[in-house]
Amino acid sequence: MTEFSPAQADALIGTAEKMIEIWTRLSPEKQxxxxxxxxTKENALAALVTTRLLSPANS
Structure with missing residues (x-):
């Protein structure tokens, strides 16, 4: 298993926190x-995080 650098871990945790925040703001219909x-919620959040991490705005 590959370990994350502190910067990578911070970026991943920050992105996950943002995605959880976004999830709570989604309408029940969108959820x-x-x-x-x-x-599952975990898979949906993983998809949101992955989309966020791979978006061109983060390049």
């Missing part, structure tokens, strides 16, 4: 769509 697509 439902994400849950039906990804199966």
């Amino acid at each position: 439902s769509v994400l849950l039906s697509r990804f199966g």
Whole structure:
């Protein structure tokens, strides 16, 4: 298993915190769509985090 550097860990934790915050602001309908697509809240959050980490704005 590869360990994260402190900077990578901080970036990952910060992004995850932002995605959880975004999740709580989503309407129940949007949460439902994400849950039906990804199966679990954890998978939906992982998809949000991955999308955030891979978005061009973070390059």
